[in-house]
Amino acid sequence: MRGAWIGVDWGTSNLRAWKFSETGEVIGARACNAGISSIVEHRFSTALVETVGAWTDGSLPILLGGMIGSRQGWAEVPYLPCPAKPTDLAAHAYPIDTGIGRGWIVPGLSCFDESGVADVMRGEEVQLLGAEIENGLALMPGTHSKWVTIVQGAVMSFRTFMTGELFALLKERSLLGRLMIDGPDDYSAFDEGLDRAFADPALTSLLFGVRTEGLFGRLAPEALADYLSGLLIGAELAGMRCHRGIPLTLIGEGALAARYDRALRRAGSTHVATLAGDEAAIRGLRKIAGIVLEGK
Amino acid sequence: MRGAWIGVDWGTSNLRAWKFSETGEVIGARACNAGISSIVEHRFSTALVETVGAWTDGSLPILLGGMIGSRQGWAEVPYLPCPAKPTDLAAHAYPIDTGIGRGWIVPGLSCFDESGVADVMRGEEVQLLGAEIENGLALMPGTHSKWVTIVQGAVMSFRTFMTGELFALLKERSLLGRLMIDGPDDYSAFDEGLDRAFADPALTSLLFGVRTEGLFGRLAPEALADYLSGLLIGAELAGMRCHRGIPLTLIGEGALAARYDRALRRAGSTHVATLAGDEAAIRGLRKIAGIVLEGK
Numbered sequence: 001m002r003g004a005w006i007g008v009d010w011g012t013s014n015l016r017a018w019k020f021s022e023t024g025e026v027i028g029a030r031a032c033n034a035g036i037s038s039i040v041e042h043r044f045s046t047a048l049v050e051t052v053g054a055w056t057d058g059s060l061p062i063l064l065g066g067m068i069g070s071r072q073g074w075a076e077v078p079y080l081p082c083p084a085k086p087t088d089l090a091a092h093a094y095p096i097d098t099g100i101g102r103g104w105i106v107p108g109l110s111c112f113d114e115s116g117v118a119d120v121m122r123g124e125e126v127q128l129l130g131a132e133i134e135n136g137l138a139l140m141p142g143t144h145s146k147w148v149t150i151v152q153g154a155v156m157s158f159r160t161f162m163t164g165e166l167f168a169l170l171k172e173r174s175l176l177g178r179l180m181i182d183g184p185d186d187y188s189a190f191d192e193g194l195d196r197a198f199a200d201p202a203l204t205s206l207l208f209g210v211r212t213e214g215l216f217g218r219l220a221p222e223a224l225a226d227y228l229s230g231l232l233i234g235a236e237l238a239g240m241r242c243h244r245g246i247p248l249t250l251i252g253e254g255a256l257a258a259r260y261d262r263a264l265r266r267a268g269s270t271h272v273a274t275l276a277g278d279e280a281a282i283r284g285l286r287k288i289a290g291i292v293l294e295g296k
Numbered sequence: 297m298r299g300a301w302i303g304v305d306w307g308t309s310n311l312r313a314w315k316f317s318e319t320g321e322v323i324g325a326r327a328c329n330a331g332i333s334s335i336v337e338h339r340f341s342t343a344l345v346e347t348v349g350a351w352t353d354g355s356l357p358i359l360l361g362g363m364i365g366s367r368q369g370w371a372e373v374p375y376l377p378c379p380a381k382p383t384d385l386a387a388h389a390y391p392i393d394t395g396i397g398r399g400w401i402v403p404g405l406s407c408f409d410e411s412g413v414a415d416v417m418r419g420e421e422v423q424l425l426g427a428e429i430e431n432g433l434a435l436m437p438g439t440h441s442k443w444v445t446i447v448q449g450a451v452m453s454f455r456t457f458m459t460g461e462l463f464a465l466l467k468e469r470s471l472l473g474r475l476m477i478d479g480p481d482d483y484s485a486f487d488e489g490l491d492r493a494f495a496d497p498a499l500t501s502l503l504f505g506v507r508t509e510g511l512f513g514r515l516a517p518e519a520l521a522d523y524l525s526g527l528l529i530g531a532e533l534a535g536m537r538c539h540r541g542i543p544l545t546l547i548g549e550g551a552l553a554a555r556y557d558r559a560l561r562r563a564g565s566t567h568v569a570t571l572a573g574d575e576a577a578i579r580g581l582r583k584i585a586g587i588v589l590e591g592k
Contacts, residue, residue, distance in 0.1 A: 202535025239498025
């Protein structure tokens with residue numbers, strides 16, 4: 001690889017871009033809300049020029065990961081089935097003309113369970129590479145939380161939980177949200193939710209308890225969202241109980257990562273490391289660029 | 297009890313009323329969408345007069361059940377804690393002046409699990425009485441599905457599942473709904489959802505499969521809502537697995553009751569009888585009236 005290059009993590013809601021020097025150092029960073037859901041009439045090139053145009057005269061290669069490779073994105077890049085290694089992802093990077101230089105879109109990953117039901121990811125695979133896990137489990141909390149099994153550096157399989165989306169739906173749109181008032185984090189209510197979900201698999205019934213705990217004044221209106229969050233994250237951890245004992249890397253930051261960290265400890269999981277999502281993305285882009293852009 | 301009387305099932309979305317003869321026969325019936333959520337400025341009396349005013353000059357007693365006794369209703373009638381018998385419900389009927397005659401609101405029920413978390417019902421208790429179960433389980437599907445344990449004619453405990461509300465939320469408001477197209481019932485997709493939920497407690501992960509089954513073309517867009525329904529009803533039945541073998545009465549009608557009936561059979565439950573919700577309400581009102589209005 002010769003010269004500087006640009007790496008982009010282009011998701012549904014956000015666009016984050018970094019300029020890398022010849023030696024791989026980050027020498028520029030941009031973030032904006034021009035996620036693919038906000039792009040009309042396929043104007044991806046326009047949005048990219050607005051974001052990174054000041055960094056390049058069109059001569060720098062651009063590596064893109066995330067939902068930009070989905071059916072709703074710039075070009076649909078087929079999912080790469082697991083098991084997949086970093087070299088596989090690089091080998092299937094999909095070339096496009098960005099309008100300001102040659103581009104490559106990193107494919108997402110797919111895997112299939114025993115009955116043939118698929119799971120998919122787009123964007124997380126770049127962060128995963130950045131985490132450089134040789135053997136173990138990666139947990140990536142979010143709207144759609146991902147648990148990933150990695151063996152000898154290859155992504156073997158993964159499982160998605162709709163935890164974040166369900167939390168938002170139930171808080172904003174369901175009966176449960178009506179009694180809630182925003183307040184400071186209440187970890188005692190969160191822990192209570194965790195413990196109940198660890199002990200009882202009937203999640204859709206436990207959820208109704210968010211209402212009655214408020215109705216009977218056992219939890220303050222400010223604590224109800226924390227209790228709900230505990231139930232949902234607890235159910236997620238209970239679903240992955242079979243993985244207890246496997247070293248786990250938590251990829252994420254801020255309040256959400258702190259909640260998962262707390263939940264993992266409470267569940268007795270072997271939690272070895274935490275890595276911020278941005279840092280993971282930067283490292284992952286660097287790793288793929290090292291292969292894709294080699295000699296280009 | 298002397299003379300005719302009026303029975304009302306007044307829920308969140310609907311109001312149903314019946315006129316009963318001296319001998320307990322239904323001699324009039326009305327249904328409208330004047331549920332308590334549509335009543336502004338506490339105009340319950342106005343809505344009642346509009347619905348049953350033609351039946352009475354103010355001399356007939358009126359028995360009311362449902363959310364009308366909730367905090368958002370006409371008067372908040374405290375929940376009666378389980379265990380509760382029909383006579384207990386009648387003894388705690390709450391007298392009000394309806395504006396067109398003396399009224400009594402039937403209280404809802406509450407019960408508490410080992411850790412003190414409450415569950416509640418309002419309206420279902422009237423239908424329950426109507427089902428006349430001496431010993432067994434009652435299942436009442438709906439927005440908030442209820443499973444009720446009855447011993448020697450008393451409601452001992454019950455459990456609510458948010459199955460219907462979750463189905464609507466996920467279909468109308470989540471990522472899962474985007475690939476769905478309305479179509480005729482697809483029981484094969486429904487059964488597939490049931491079987492997966494029976495086998496795997498990680499519901500919030502199974503839900504993501506609704507998306508991928510559509511994405512990979514394994515289920516037609518018209519079948520995705522059925523698959524989702526199977527997952528949610530399956531998770532509900534799995535949560536009540538400990539009750540398998542206990543005779544069960546399904547209270548409900550139409551497509552939803554048919555789905556639960558199918559799911560119960562597939563789960564190997566001992567399903568003894570089905571009773572329509574309206575019929576159960578009529579019988580329940582008659583039973584309570586026989587006690588409350590005795591000699592009035």
